Amino acid sequence: MTRGRFAVLIAAMFITASTLAETWERSDGRILTMEETMLGNWLTPRNFRVEWDVSGRTFSYVLGDSTFTVSAVSGAVKGHRTESSYAGHPNGNDRKEPGFKVYTVGNNLFIEDSEGSKAITSYPDTGIVCGQSVSRNEFGINGGIFISPDSSRIAFYMKDESRVSKFPLLDITSRTGTHREIRYPMNGMASEKVFLGVYDITTGTTTWMDVDDFTEERYLTNVTWSPDSRNIYIQVLDRSQKNMHLNVYDAATGKYGKTLLTEHDDRYVEPMHPLIFLENDPDKFIYSTNNRDGWWNLYLYSLKDSRLTRLTPSQGDVEYLAQHGNDVFYYSYEVDPTERHMFSVNVKSGKVTRRTFVPGQHSCSFSPDFNYYIDSYSSLKEPLVKEVCSMKGSRHEFYRSADPSDGLLRCDVELGSIRSADGKYDNAYRLVKPAGFDPSHRYPCIVYVYGGPHSQMVNNSFMANLRRWEMYMAQHGYVMFIMDNRGTQYHGAEYEKAIYGQCGQVEMQDQMKGVEWLLSQPWIDSKRIGVHGWSYGGFMTISLMVNYPDVFKVGVAGGPVIDWKWYEVMYGERYMGTEENNPEGFAKTSLIPRAKDLKGSLLICQGAIDNTVVWEHSLSFVEACIKNNVQLDFFPYPTHEHNVSGRDRVHLMQKVTDYFEQRLNSSAVRRESLK
Numbered sequence: 001m002t003r004g005r006f007a008v009l010i011a012a013m014f015i016t017a018s019t020l021a022e023t024w025e026r027s028d029g030r031i032l033t034m035e036e037t038m039l040g041n042w043l044t045p046r047n048f049r050v051e052w053d054v055s056g057r058t059f060s061y062v063l064g065d066s067t068f069t070v071s072a073v074s075g076a077v078k079g080h081r082t083e084s085s086y087a088g089h090p091n092g093n094d095r096k097e098p099g100f101k102v103y104t105v106g107n108n109l110f111i112e113d114s115e116g117s118k119a120i121t122s123y124p125d126t127g128i129v130c131g132q133s134v135s136r137n138e139f140g141i142n143g144g145i146f147i148s149p150d151s152s153r154i155a156f157y158m159k160d161e162s163r164v165s166k167f168p169l170l171d172i173t174s175r176t177g178t179h180r181e182i183r184y185p186m187n188g189m190a191s192e193k194v195f196l197g198v199y200d201i202t203t204g205t206t207t208w209m210d211v212d213d214f215t216e217e218r219y220l221t222n223v224t225w226s227p228d229s230r231n232i233y234i235q236v237l238d239r240s241q242k243n244m245h246l247n248v249y250d251a252a253t254g255k256y257g258k259t260l261l262t263e264h265d266d267r268y269v270e271p272m273h274p275l276i277f278l279e280n281d282p283d284k285f286i287y288s289t290n291n292r293d294g295w296w297n298l299y300l301y302s303l304k305d306s307r308l309t310r311l312t313p314s315q316g317d318v319e320y321l322a323q324h325g326n327d328v329f330y331y332s333y334e335v336d337p338t339e340r341h342m343f344s345v346n347v348k349s350g351k352v353t354r355r356t357f358v359p360g361q362h363s364c365s366f367s368p369d370f371n372y373y374i375d376s377y378s379s380l381k382e383p384l385v386k387e388v389c390s391m392k393g394s395r396h397e398f399y400r401s402a403d404p405s406d407g408l409l410r411c412d413v414e415l416g417s418i419r420s421a422d423g424k425y426d427n428a429y430r431l432v433k434p435a436g437f438d439p440s441h442r443y444p445c446i447v448y449v450y451g452g453p454h455s456q457m458v459n460n461s462f463m464a465n466l467r468r469w470e471m472y473m474a475q476h477g478y479v480m481f482i483m484d485n486r487g488t489q490y491h492g493a494e495y496e497k498a499i500y501g502q503c504g505q506v507e508m509q510d511q512m513k514g515v516e517w518l519l520s521q522p523w524i525d526s527k528r529i530g531v532h533g534w535s536y537g538g539f540m541t542i543s544l545m546v547n548y549p550d551v552f553k554v555g556v557a558g559g560p561v562i563d564w565k566w567y568e569v570m571y572g573e574r575y576m577g578t579e580e581n582n583p584e585g586f587a588k589t590s591l592i593p594r595a596k597d598l599k600g601s602l603l604i605c606q607g608a609i610d611n612t613v614v615w616e617h618s619l620s621f622v623e624a625c626i627k628n629n630v631q632l633d634f635f636p637y638p639t640h641e642h643n644v645s646g647r648d649r650v651h652l653m654q655k656v657t658d659y660f661e662q663r664l665n666s667s668a669v670r671r672e673s674l675k
Helices: 034-039 470-477 494-496 505-519 536-547 571-574 583-589 617-626 648-664 665-672
Strands: 007-011 013-018 023-024 058-063 066-071 077-081 102-105 108-111 116-121 128-130 145-147 153-160 165-171 179-181 191-198 205-208 218-227 233-238 243-250 256-264 276-278 279-290 297-302 306-310 318-324 325-331 341-346 352-354 361-366 374-380 380-392 395-400 414-419 426-432 443-448 479-483 524-534 555-559 601-607 633-637
Touching: 034 470, 034 648, 058 494, 077 102, 077 233, 153 218, 191 218, 191 233, 233 352, 256 494, 279 318, 297 318, 318 361, 325 361, 361 479, 414 505, 426 470, 443 505, 443 648, 470 479, 470 648, 505 536, 524 648, 536 555, 536 601, 555 648, 571 583, 601 617, 601 648, 633 648
Parallel strands: 443 479, 443 524, 524 555, 555 601, 601 633
Antiparallel strands: 007 013, 013 414, 023 414, 058 066, 066 077, 102 108, 108 116, 128 153, 145 153, 153 191, 165 179, 191 205, 218 233, 233 243, 243 256, 276 279, 279 297, 297 306, 318 325, 325 341, 341 352, 361 374, 374 380, 380 395, 414 426, 426 479
16 A cells, blocks of 8 residues: 655654545445344445355355355355355365364363273362363463364363462352452462373373473473474473474373474564474475564474575565465565565475465455365455455456445544654554534543553554444544554564553554644544454553543543553563563552543453453543542443453343443534534
């Protein structure tokens, strides 16, 4: 996307912003209800799954009551009424399923086959948990069972969390209320100990991998089986998350083999991806890191000569997608951090080929023989397009989604960027203007913020990744502004790690550059600026309210982090260290001593059984406000955890909306702008 730039003078300060790249607009229509906003599928392009036939030359998909068959060669589409489900080969990777099931009951692991079920582990202490996810799902961990490629062995996590402190939660659904305790490893306190066992199905015995790197509170991440099922690879990370060893172990004996490579960073190392062995050369695997060349890139490791070479020469973050023959396919953000494109690299020659060119966010899937692929993409003005493409370059469009919001009162959605506070990066933003926008009027504005790691709120997808509530608020007379800042993803390691040791600081600096740009617009009412966010966004919301009390008049913070000493070990110590080794950072980022600086209207909402950001955060901030005679509002959701889901979300967002409506008082503006 081409972006021009211009300078804006604000209070003797200049900020650099891109021109608004494109505007998405629509004629008048009806206004969303809150129930439609939260529970409906408006603004979501209609999508579907594609299934290839065995030949790889045709594929089918179902829409409504019709099945469509498409020729990959010509793109010709034939449709007929659906009579039965189509059984094809969705991705060409038909791995044979093992003849058994592995599952957990309570804290123990079981196996079930044709002869019945039996326990693999039998720990009576509930503080010993087997076969489940560990490390609170950080480091890309989303499960605790790893079946070997030949289905002869089962690797599994065992975590000992018996020393981890407990946090009390109250379940009000019982007659007298039930006290439920969770194990919650708080920053700087005792953490869980993780082990990896391997169960041999033939012998019925379990062997434990002999991991002795660092201390007992190490992390065992990205468990990977070798293709021959003989070895297991583990990316072992120390508790400080500054050092990682990629080790290999003998699956039969558990003995340590060797350390293949190491990583170190004075800020943090974050292993996120298992190894991927080359299908046509099992002595080589693909390794992913952002700790060597400044970007998430793919590297090729040779077990024969212990050589690590960079495979993707991208000056942008990349994500592995697939492989076939000598070609490795991957997504890259090098064209533009707001766009995702598919590339391939030949592992023999190193030749890189760009496969997608239309601006936007692309998602690709392959025919069984990899002669064709389906490119699904969207962009600011384009809901969804699907093309069938050959590896030789031909492309045939076979589906284009209708505008999913036809009939709704639409608002202009603009995609642009503003220079970061350090002057090094372009931070993408999404601006939603009120329905019936009149530049001679002055409108209230709500800044919606998340701002934390592993997030991207704004990209060049349909309506710039708009959330339905943003359109709802714009329909009711508000300007909505959403911007990514340093600390979020797809801009490289330096951009992500800029938050280290002082969460919220550079994020606020960047967000305020966006606010400065907003305040330079004649149609923004500087006296009616609000801010809203959840979780890390709740932390950002309150941080902005107390650090810039003369700018933000109203805020709604959901499930906010208040002090990082109360947050979990795995996430919190990565970005903040501990209070012992980073006292200045903890003091600077804690919101408890800043309660006295709150001037505007603040509402905190939180699930009463939140097991992610526990109640100690928000209740402690409420207590600090009481001690400082500062008024605020607090609303709990008694049966919800970290967020509010289902139909209760209608209540939550109506509560949020009413809070802004009553305090930013947009009614007069709304009536005038919708004439």
